Amino acid sequence: MRKQQNMTQEDVMGLAGFGNRFIIDLERGKETVQMQKVIEVLQLLGLELQVRKI
Numbered sequence: 691m692r693k694q695q696n697m698t699q700e701d702v703m704g705l706a707g708f709g710n711r712f713i714i715d716l717e718r719g720k721e722t723v724q725m726q727k728v729i730e731v732l733q734l735l736g737l738e739l740q741v742r743k744i
Contacts, residue, residue, distance in 0.1 A: 691735045692717075706734050 692702055699713045706713075708727055716723050716731060732739055 691737060695735065697735075702731060702734065706731050 692699070699710060699717070702713055703710055706727075708731070712723065712727060713731070716728060729739055
């Protein structure tokens, strides 16, 4: 989604206030990233997280 919005990782880092390691880990799917930060990045990109029973 970041790329579809023509944003660089640096753009997201600056707007979200997070370091490059977090953004890289998030995009690579690291399982131990902080959920609150994930939610903030999703909101920044105009996305939302939904949890539902499967």
